[in-house]
Structures are given as structure tokens and as C-alpha cells.
Amino acid sequence: MSQNSRISSVLSSNETRLIKRVSIVERNLNKTKGAEVGLGAFAFLFSEMLQYAQKRVHGIQDLETKLNDFGYRVGTRLLELIVWRDKNSKRETRVLGILYFIHTTVWKTLFGKQADTLEKSTENENEYMISDNDPLISKYISVPKELSELNCNSFLAGIVEAILDGAQFPSRVTAHSLPIDGFPLRTTIFIQLDKEILQREEQLK
């Protein structure tokens, strides 16, 4: 804290506009405009997180689980924040409702745009897919060939998993690279809902 205020006082002598600047913990949570984080700053932080995680895991599967865990911690807080910010928010009780909420509101909060598609699996009743043609998290990341299985959006999958969990839709969420023509970086977030949710869904009908 003292460090922070010292920096701002040093800066303020040069630029008076900065006097009003408050530390991030004192900023109003409700203010979203102009409070976005620079993509470069995020990219460097995420890069360090990945390198940190990479040193502490064995294998790609393990690394994805770790990224998923990182995302989970973000997601639990994010759900709380979004619901708190939205004045007319209601509790989503239906599967489609919560998935649509993730597809639009959550994506907008995180990336400033909606996800590109929300699909239901044709094979299994409890599987859904949310796809992003140009995922922001891995914008600058080129995965080397020996790790080609890895998708760094496992972090995003973790966020989605936490949101579903927090809204009482326990599920398993993973990220997969599924490139299509024109969008080589396209990533699909694959959601497997627990069986009991479908039973509950039946009762709610």
C-alpha cells in the first residue's frame, strides 16, 4: 500500500491527472468502462503463469489440469462479480439459461465480445460446446510441436467450470483446438454436465 501511494505521489508531480488514481483494491467494482486490463499485460502475466506451471508438472495432461485449476479460482470470483454488477440478474436454473449466460455475458466481461457458437452435442444429451474463433487468451501463444496436444485455453475451461459449479451445474469442462477454414486458432470449450442435472432438468419441465 505505502509503495503504491508513494509511486502515485511521485507520478502526480509530473502529471496532475494521476492524483485521482486509486489502487486497484479501492476502485469501484461496478465501474467497467475504462477499467480494462491491457492485453499485453495479461499476455505477459499468463506467459509467466504457464512457465511456472510447466516447471511443476509431468506431462501435458497434468499441465492442462493445472491451468484448469488456475482458471477455476478466477471463475468462482468472476461469477460473483458479474452477478453483483448486473442489477437485474436472476439465478439461472436451466441448463440452456446458464450456458447462454456464459456464451454472452461471461465472454463479454472477459473478452469484450460474445463467443462465436454454442452447440449441443449430437451424440450425448449432457454435452455442450462453446466455440471461440479467435481466442484472446492464446492470441500470442505458439505451442511447440512436441506439446501440440496442449491447449492453453484450459485456463478458460477452468473459468467456465467454476461458473457452472458455482451456479449448481457441476460438470467437467475441457478445451480443444478444432481449427476450421479461415480460423486456424479456433478453440472449443467442451462441457460435460453431470447426469443428475439432466434429471433435475426433467423435473423442472
Next chain:
Amino acid sequence: MIYSLYIINKAGGLIYQRDFAESLNKLTSNEYLVLAGTFHGVHAITSKISPVRNATSSGLEVLEADSFKLHCFQTLTGTKFLIIAEPTHGNIDLLLRRTYDIYSDYVMKNPFYTPEMPIKSELFDTNLAKLIKQVSS
């Protein structure tokens, strides 16, 4: 036409080399390394021998010949970007800047890249190719 791009790290090692024209003479990988090292040395000398008193020299920036010209851009961290192009090609400085942009985005922000090591980044390659295509057309 742009002939090729070299990126030399602050120790004089070649970390990236790519030709954009078909007609160029090929060297062996060792010769490319020697070339980069030699340029690094020459650059260091030229930045020391400024005849102007009390002025620090930026070192070699442009080298012109009949059949090509070479532009060098050194970043604040000592990484050098060399572009070799046709002698008549204009606006190489801008191209160097844009290359530096792409480098800082797709190389330095890539968690799988170790600084000062050879660049093997798919996104850097594709974005660089896009830039060169844009400039050539």
C-alpha cells in the same frame, strides 16, 4: 522486393533467418551464423568510431550495394533486425518497426520462447509472412 530478414541477439548469435525471394543464393546454416556474427562485430566497431566529438553513434544503419541494400535496426535491448532488400525499395524503416512489433507480440509474449534463443514460433512466421506480402503487393 524484400530479400530476407535476420534477427541477431545481443550476443551476436543469429536467432532467426528467413528468405522471402526465390532467387537468392543459399548459404549453409553455419555460414549464416558467421555472417550474423561478423555483422555484429562490424556494428560494434562502427558504433565506437564516430568522428564527431562527444556524440554517440548508433552504429551501422544502412549498407548499400549495387544489387541489394541492408537496413539494420537495433532495439534498446540490443537485438538487431536486419532487412535485406532491393536497392530501390522504399520505407524499410517502417517495415523494420512493424517487424519489431510482431516480434514483441508473437515471440516475447509466447510462454514457450526462451529469450536469446532461436525463434521457432508458428504465429511469428505467419504474421511475418502476412506483413511481407502486404509490403510487396
